[in-house]
Each structure stands twice: as C-alpha cells, then as structure tokens.
Amino acid sequence: MFGFMNSLKLFLLLFLIIPLIARIKGQTYSCSPTTYAQNSTFQTNVHLLLSSLSSNASQSDGGFYNSTIFGQENNSNATVYGLFQCLGDATVQTCQKCVSDGIEDIIQRCPNNTGAIGWYDKCWLRYSGDEYFFSKMQEQPQLILVITRNATNTASFMKLLGETLKVVAKEASQGGSKKFATKKENYSSFETLYTMAQCTPDISETSCLNCLGNSIGNLPNCCNGNVGGVTLKPSCYLRYETYAFYQEQPPPPAAPPPNPSPESTSKDKSRISAGIIIAIAIPTVIFILLVSLCFLCLKRRASKHTPVPKQTGSALVDISSVESLQFDLNTIKSATNDFSADNKLGQGGFGEVYKGILPGGQELAVKRLSSTSNQGVGEFKNEVLTMAKLQHRNLVRLLGFCLDEGEKILIYEYLPNKSLDNFLFGMENRAKLSWLTRYKIIEGIARGMLYLHEDSRLKIIHRDLKASNILLDEDLNPKISDFGMAKIFGVNQTQANTSRVVGTFGYMAPEYVIHGHISIKSDIYSFGVLILEIICGKKKYIFLCIKLC
Ligand SMILES: *[C@@H]1O[C@H](CO)[C@@H](O)[C@H](O)[C@H]1NC(C)=O
Ligand SMILES: *[C@@H]1O[C@H](CO)[C@@H](O)[C@H](O)[C@H]1NC(C)=O
Ligand SMILES: *[C@@H]1O[C@H](CO)[C@@H](O)[C@H](O)[C@H]1NC(C)=O
Ligand SMILES: *[C@@H]1O[C@H](CO)[C@@H](O)[C@H](O)[C@H]1NC(C)=O
Ligand SMILES: *[C@@H]1O[C@H](CO)[C@@H](O)[C@H](O)[C@H]1NC(C)=O
Ligand SMILES: *[C@@H]1O[C@H](CO)[C@@H](O)[C@H](O)[C@H]1NC(C)=O
Ligand SMILES: *[C@@H]1O[C@H](CO)[C@@H](O)[C@H](O)[C@H]1NC(C)=O
Ligand SMILES: *[C@@H]1O[C@H](CO)[C@@H](O)[C@H](O)[C@H]1NC(C)=O
Numbered sequence: 001m002f003g004f005m006n007s008l009k010l011f012l013l014l015f016l017i018i019p020l021i022a023r024i025k026g027q028t029y030s031c032s033p034t035t036y037a038q039n040s041t042f043q044t045n046v047h048l049l050l051s052s053l054s055s056n057a058s059q060s061d062g063g064f065y066n067s068t069i070f071g072q073e074n075n076s077n078a079t080v081y082g083l084f085q086c087l088g089d090a091t092v093q094t095c096q097k098c099v100s101d102g103i104e105d106i107i108q109r110c111p112n113n114t115g116a117i118g119w120y121d122k123c124w125l126r127y128s129g130d131e132y133f134f135s136k137m138q139e140q141p142q143l144i145l146v147i148t149r150n151a152t153n154t155a156s157f158m159k160l161l162g163e164t165l166k167v168v169a170k171e172a173s174q175g176g177s178k179k180f181a182t183k184k185e186n187y188s189s190f191e192t193l194y195t196m197a198q199c200t201p202d203i204s205e206t207s208c209l210n211c212l213g214n215s216i217g218n219l220p221n222c223c224n225g226n227v228g229g230v231t232l233k234p235s236c237y238l239r240y241e242t243y244a245f246y247q248e249q250p251p252p253p254a255a256p257p258p259n260p261s262p263e264s265t266s267k268d269k270s271r272i273s274a275g276i277i278i279a280i281a282i283p284t285v286i287f288i289l290l291v292s293l294c295f296l297c298l299k300r301r302a303s304k305h306t307p308v309p310k311q312t313g314s315a316l317v318d319i320s321s322v323e324s325l326q327f328d329l330n331t332i333k334s335a336t337n338d339f340s341a342d343n344k345l346g347q348g349g350f351g352e353v354y355k356g357i358l359p360g361g362q363e364l365a366v367k368r369l370s371s372t373s374n375q376g377v378g379e380f381k382n383e384v385l386t387m388a389k390l391q392h393r394n395l396v397r398l399l400g401f402c403l404d405e406g407e408k409i410l411i412y413e414y415l416p417n418k419s420l421d422n423f424l425f426g427m428e429n430r431a432k433l434s435w436l437t438r439y440k441i442i443e444g445i446a447r448g449m450l451y452l453h454e455d456s457r458l459k460i461i462h463r464d465l466k467a468s469n470i471l472l473d474e475d476l477n478p479k480i481s482d483f484g485m486a487k488i489f490g491v492n493q494t495q496a497n498t499s500r501v502v503g504t505f506g507y508m509a510p511e512y513v514i515h516g517h518i519s520i521k522s523d524i525y526s527f528g529v530l531i532l533e534i535i536c537g538k539k540k541y542i543f544l545c546i547k548l549c
Contacts, residue, residue, distance in 0.1 A: 028232065029118035030141040031110030032128065038112065041078040042129055045069040049082040049127055050103045057084065057099035058092060062178040063123070064201050066134055081134065082127035085200050087237070088180025089247040090122040098123035117141060119232045126234055137207035138234040139214060147228035147241075151187075154225035160187055161240060162216065164195050169212035169238070172197040173205045182246055195240040203235055211236035327411055329404035332356060336366050345418065355414060363414035364399060368407065379484035380408045386483045390456055394448030396471055396481035412481065416474055421467035423476075424537050437476055438534050444478040445470060449527060452480070453520050459489040461518055465526035466507045467533055487518055495519040 036042040049069045056065045063086030071078030084102070086095035102120045110116035115128035126133070151157035164185045171181035179199035187193045199208035215231035215238040223229035230239035239245070335356030336343045343354045345365065356364040369380055380401075387398035402409035420441065423429045433441075445465075452460040462480065469482040485502050498516045509525035511517045533539065 028120065028143060028145070029106060029109050029116065030143065031113040032115035034114045035112045036114050036129070041072055042080070042114070043112070045071060045078050045080040046127060046129070049080045050107070053082055053084050053125060053127075054100045054103050057086075057096040062201060063088065063090060063095050064178075066202065077130055080127055080129050081132055082125070083134070083200065083202075084123055084125035085198070085237075086123040087196070087246070088178060088198055089182065089196075091247075094122050099125060117234055119143065119237070124232070124234075124237065133234070135202045136235075137203045137211055139211060139236075141234070143232040144218075144222045145230050145232075146223045146226045149227050150225040151227050151242075157187065157193075157227075158220070158225065160185060160193060161195075161219065164193055165197070165212075165216045165219075165238065165240065168195045168197045169209060169216060172199060172212065173208035175199075175201075177201050179203075179208050182248070184244075187242065191242055192244075193240060193242060194244055194246065195238075196246050197236070197238050199236045200234075208236060212238055327400045327402040327409070329402050329407060329409075331358070332366055332402050332409055332411070334359075335364060339366075339368060351408075356411075365412040365414045367410040367412065369409070380410070382486060383410060383483045386458070386460060386486050386488065389458060390452075390460075392448055392451040392456070393477070394444045394479055395451065396479040415471040415479060417472035417476065419468045419481075420470035420472060420478065420534070421539075423472065424467055424533060425539055430537060432476075433537075441470070441472075441476065441478045442531055442534055445480065445527065445530065448478070448480040449523060452486075453523070459493065461487045461489060461520060462523050462526075463487055463518065464503050464507075465523055465530060466504050467530060467539075470530070 036046075046069075049067055052067045052069070053065060056067070064083070066081070066083035068082075069080045071080075084099050086098060090098065098120050102118050102123060102125050105120070106116050106118040106125065109118070115126075115131065117126040118124065164183055168181045168183040171183070172179050175181060179201050180197070182194070182196045184192050184194045197212050199211060203211070211233060215233065215236065218231065219229065222231075228239075228241040230237070333339070335358050336354040339352075339354055343356065345353045345355050347353070351367060351369040354366045354368060356366045358364065380403075384398070384401045387395075391397075396415065397413040398410065399413060400411045402411065417423070423433055449462070449465070452462060460483075462483065463485040464482060465480070469480065471479045471481050473479060487496065487498075489496065496518045498518055503512070503526075505513075507526040507529050509522040512522045512525075
C-alpha cells in the first residue's frame, strides 16, 4: 500500500523535483593533529612537495601523480610524501587548476600541519611527513557529505542506488591505470541517478573494491533516502546525485577486443543482469502510462478512419493504464471511518466527498460516486485518465482511485480550505479575501487553465469551471478540480460538438448551451463569469453584478 502510494507520489511530484538541485557543501579537508616548526626543513620540504605536485598537474598521466621529497640525510623525519588524483572526468586544464587551487587552499587550512588531505571539485590531494602511504589502501580520514532532501520513494531509490553503485564500483576497480567509472540509471522517466566511483591507481583491484564496497555498505547509515551523497576517503571516492554532476565521456574509440578472458564475460553478464534488475525497478506507473498513451494515440488515429464501436475493449485499456493508482476499498473505508457522516466534506457533481486519513497520517479527499447513477462510470474513467496525466500546482492532485464492489471512488489531495464559493459567498470567510488575494486567485486559475488548454500534453476543455470547483489550499492558492466532464481535444482540434450539454447554467457559454459547440472559448466564458464573481462576491448574477461593480 505504501510502496504504491510512494510511487504514485513520485509520479505526481516529478515536475516539482527536477528544479530542486542542491549542491553538496561542507568541509572537505582534514589536517593531521601534529604540527611542525616554522622555518624547519620540514616546512621547506612540504612546500617543495606541493610545488612539485602543482607543476606536474598539467602532464600527469591519468590525472594521478605522486611525489616524494626526501629529508636531509641526518633528519629522516623531514621526508614528505604527496600525491594528487584528479577525477576521471576532468580535462588536463581543470585538473591543473583544481590542483593549484587546492594547494593554495590546503596551505591556508592546514598551515603548519605535518599532514593534510583536501578534496575539491575535480581532484583530491594529500601530503604526509614520515608516513609512507603510497600503494596502501586507506579509508581514514573519511568525510561524508549528503544532500538532506529525501527521494520521494526512499525504498526503491535506495535499491536502485545500491545496485547501480555496485556496478560502478566493480567497473572502477577493474579500470587498470585509471580506476574510474560513472554510470547513470533512469530512476523514473524524469529523474536520473548519476553515480561516480574512483580509486587511486596505486592500489590493487581488490583493495579498490573493498574501499568502495565499504562506502556503499555505509550508505544506509549515512545517507538513507537522501538524493545525493559523497563519501571521501584517501584511497577512493564515491558520489551519487540526481543531476549530471560529471562530464559525460564521449564513447571510447572502438578497439577490437582482445581474446575475451573468462573474467570479462562474467563482467558483461553482471552488467546485463544489473540492467535487467534496474529495468524492473523503474516504477511501473511510468511504463504503463506510456504504453497506454501510445494505445490511446493509436486508437484515436484509428478511429479517424474506421469507427470503433467496441466499448469494452477501450474500457480495458483505460483501466489498465491507471491500475497502479488503485487503492484498496478497505483502506479507504478505514481512512474515512466507513464513510461516516462526520467525515463528509460536501456534495460534488456525481457524489459525496469525504475526508480520509491514512494510517501514515496523510489526509485525503475521497470522492465517492453515487453507485446508482449509470452515467457516473464514463465520467469516472474520464476523470481518472485525465487527471493521471496532469500535474500542475493550480490543479488538484489525483492520488488514486478505487473500483471495487460497485464503488467508484476518486482520491484527491486534501485541501483544508475547501472551495472558493465558501469564501466568496460564506459570510465568515469573506473578510479574509483581500484584493490582493482575489487577484492571486484569479491569476492562479488562469495559470491552471492555460496549462489545461495549451501547456499540458493534452488539450483539455474543463467544461464545468465554477466557484465550487475551485479548491483553495492553506495559502489560498486556487486549484481547479472536478474533471468529470472534461473533454480531451486532439492537439490541433479547436472545436467539437456535443448533443449532450452538461455543465452549470450561468457559467456556460451561449453557443455551447444552444448549439453544443465546445471549444477553449467555452471555458473562457465560464472563467469570465468566475472573475466577476470573485470581484463582486455575488453568485452568477452577471448583469446585476456588472451594474453593481
Ligand atoms: C622564519 O624566517 C623568516 C625569514 O626567512 C623570519 O622573518 C621569521 O622570523 C622566521 N620565523 C621563525 C619562527 O624562525
Ligand atoms: C615533475 O615530475 C617529474 C617526474 O615525473 C620530476 O622529475 C620533476 O621534478 C617534477 N617537477 C617538479 C617541478 O618537481
Ligand atoms: C609513487 O608511488 C609508487 C608506489 O605506488 C612508488 O613506488 C614511487 O616511488 C612513487 N613515486 C614517487 C616519485 O614518490
Ligand atoms: C650526519 O651524520 C653523520 C654521522 O652519522 C655525520 O658524519 C655527518 O657529519 C652528519 N651530517 C650533518 C650535515 O650533520
Ligand atoms: C623523528 O621523530 C620522532 C617522533 O616522531 C622523534 O622521536 C625522533 O627523535 C625524530 N628524529 C629526528 C632525527 O628528528
Ligand atoms: C602553527 O602551530 C602552532 C602550534 O604548534 C600554532 O600556535 C600556530 O598558530 C600555527 N601557525 C599558524 C600560522 O597557524
Ligand atoms: C533512460 O531514459 C532515456 C529517455 O528518457 C532513454 O533514452 C534511455 O535509454 C534510458 N536509459 C535506460 C538505462 O533505461
Ligand atoms: C529521510 O528518510 C529517512 C529514512 O527513510 C528518514 O529517517 C528521515 O527522517 C527522512 N528525512 C527527511 C528530511 O525527510
């Protein structure tokens, strides 16, 4: 139930997530506790070493370079070891710049420490007196930085993350002279997981795998659910984000593979199997919706040429496309106290609306369509299908539906402020609507309508725009609701005719009432009526209102 809820939320929140890109920030250096004396041989050697690193950054092979400055013969303690490692995606220029900037930074941060390590955007560097650390796998000091924002579906995100990182760690460790790998996976149709792993090339394949493996194993402790994290160790680097934080490599020039060893085949196999697992892990919601969209397109195209009278066939397609939004009736019953009168919020177009609370505390608006009205079935499917494809902050969010035991139930986000007509025409709330608020409400409705008419993937005529169908959230932002009568147009279609005129009198355009013509203009007419109501605070009496204003 909650896994499903989460993947649903994921789907509905996709558009919100993309712009929220946070950057990893924090302290990314560590100084050793011991210090050296001013003007000592040691100090001279540290500076010699750092300048040796800097001057070699432009010619280093594979972005790695190590260096040793030996102490004077009788002062072996003044020997200094150092290295830098540029990230695998850095160009020679960025590597050079990163190393020289990094050296300046580390001298400031650790002015007279006998050892230090600093991690930077495209490189890390390290020096140490007396401690020989080349070719040794070292995991301390370790720094972990995370983006504290959580993925929408923590469990499935962590699963995909774990699988992807295992693959990327293996690839990096097998990298030979450049132990570096990146990998991206689709987390959903709009979100991509980007991962990067790297070891210094002076450690063995096994050590590299161990170092990265320990970092991966620690993720549930440090970074559970977080959408970004980086684990920094002297010997290895592991990072993941939901945006492209690295330069994607052009595909390497195709070289004929030397006789494949058994090892490389097993590597390929593991890649394939990981791919399959990930493909399954991608939320099925997206897949089913895409397939059903294609179906609908084909169906619509086909129906242009040959009339397709089959109702049952299309109904099957309709429901399967939104199956993953389905709620269990028992869940809904317990959430609404078995549709108790206390939970009733109001009477909608085709049935009652109840407030529900899921065991997790999430509040819902549950629209229970009256089971007697035959007419409701079509509207029901229409509403589910339409809403499932829409996402805008001025449209009420559909969380799911329930089709069980003859019940037809729609589940929406719960908006505590109910509908606009309560505010416009209810005495106690009226005072809360300042002119600025009214203006913002009109603007919000206009945005929502623009989305419906022009900006969404479909062209939708709402057909029943009125004050009671505009819900307000806690900040009095308007959200258009009730899509039971919405009509979906082809992209280039501008008008349709209907013999069955539905809607609310007073809001309906004359050409629609008289001739049944439906177009964007019919919604605009209703919107005009709505604007007058919002300004005047009077119901439907347009002419009276104009006189009054
Ligand atoms: C270090 O040497 C500089 C000049 O080379 C001098 O000014 C400074 O006083 C010396 N510091 C110590 C602690 O000896
Ligand atoms: C750069 O590295 C080379 C060896 O690769 C070394 O001989 C040279 O001294 C280094 N440059 C400096 C300025 O230390
Ligand atoms: C670099 O490290 C290797 C061990 O990985 C060591 O044998 C070599 O001497 C080092 N080079 C320098 C210039 O310190
Ligand atoms: C270093 O020590 C040796 C004896 O171990 C001595 O002969 C030499 O003079 C010393 N060198 C310096 C510069 O102190
Ligand atoms: C080297 O350092 C150790 C402690 O780190 C010290 O006991 C020893 O005397 C030092 N040796 C020299 C030659 O400075
Ligand atoms: C160097 O270390 C000493 C402690 O040993 C400290 O008092 C001093 O401020 C340090 N020098 C700088 C420039 O930070
Ligand atoms: C990820 O999605 C893009 C388009 O959305 C597609 O081209 C690509 O093949 C997908 N990658 C994987 C690994 O599924
Ligand atoms: C993120 O998810 C973890 C694990 O599910 C949870 O413990 C933590 O409180 C969540 N953090 C935020 C900011 O939601």
